[in-house]
Amino acid sequence: MTGEDTKHLPLKDLHTAAGARFGAFAGWSMPLTYPAGVMKEHLHTREHAGLFDISHMKLFEVSGSAAAALLNRACPLDAGALDISQSKYTFFLNEAAGIIDDLIVTRLGDERFMVVANAGNAVTDEKHLRALAEDFDAKVDALDRVFLAIQGPEAWAALARAGIETGSLLFMHGIEPRQDWFMSRSGYTGEDGFEIGLPEADARNLVAKLLEDERVLWIGLAARDSLRLEAGLCLHGQDITPEIDPASAGLMWAVPKDVRASGSFIGADALRAILERGAAQKRVGLKPEGRQPVRAGAALFDADGNPAGHVTSGGFGPSAGHPVAMGYVQTALAKPGTKLFADVRGTKIPIEINPLPFTPHRYRKG
């Protein structure tokens, strides 16, 4: 499974000691599960606090007098309108308005921003951003950090016990609480939680303190995937790709109205044209009937057997208690309650369009 080019997490020894089972993801050897197993890890995160090593993701600092202008070119964003410490979910788009990657941009200062990008796209993203930066008075620095997520209703309390106060930090805000630290109230589970980028030595101290707390458990990539799927959050490379635009993906909420109307971001013309004529397909939640999971790649059909779309992510939702999936269907079929069929190894499984998320978000917004 793991070749010579496989990258290993700086805290690999801690995961091994915790009994992690590793697997390959986006060029990294990642902890997939720990001895508790995916089901318990998932439920523990929703009830208490899950600790995730997400150091495969990449942090970029963008700074300079034209940092906001650079980001406004790369993303459908008004970076200059962000308050200091405010975060925004956005994307890099290509000229056809396809999603190169989805990101979170946080304003750190008047002329400084943090960009958090996906592991699988980190190299592409860095090249893309650096190439664009040549036309702007802006600098792109790839940061060397351990990146941890702590997610769940008791995440804030576990951090407080470990000496990190989070009280005034609200959902989708990020700060630099210590030298070379970046901490945001955000995540990929639908729960309240935090993502913290920090130097390795500090990370080892923090992890040791957090794991003394019985509310905190290491959580692997398998549960990270089932948590985000229940929360209706997209995985780039599956649910969104460079061939999918934000309108089809149902992500236009991330594009401010004035940016939509007059922004000069890459892909603006293509996106406006798509909005004008309407997206041909839409991303939807899908609930299979019964217990059998319907997974990525499964074809969808209407009641008459006509092709209706396909599944992009699917599995079992431990909190939902039933299989959960998402995918794309023709816009006319995207209404919740519409009944379709999924082909699973030759059997047609009834599947219904379901509103997203499958489990309610519990973000701390104020």
Place this chain on the structure above:
Amino acid sequence: MAKTYFTEDHEWLRVEGGIATVGITDYAQEQLGDLVFVELPEIGKKLSKGDTAVVVESVKAASDVYAPVDGEITDANSSLSSDPSLVNSAATGDGWLWKMRLANEGQLEGLLDEAGYKAHIG
């Protein structure tokens, strides 16, 4: 007197009176993680060695379980429809998958015994 065999694909067979009860090993269930669904075979279905007999689904992935020998399905473990986690908690007991009537008992000779299987998984 029942005799137990193993395959390199991490299955076990308990053979008695020309009928094999088949399941996956404890090692296999550990590798798969928490099972959420088992697609059971139809009774009466004839399988050749290597055909997919059952699909076991974990939270994350679906995996085929192959017929270790030729034969006809005589029973499937219907308890797994309501509680697939039996395969995790009792892989070599209540978590059995199916029973089959052996078409060719000579095929058993090509399988592993317990010591051979233990050596295989190291």
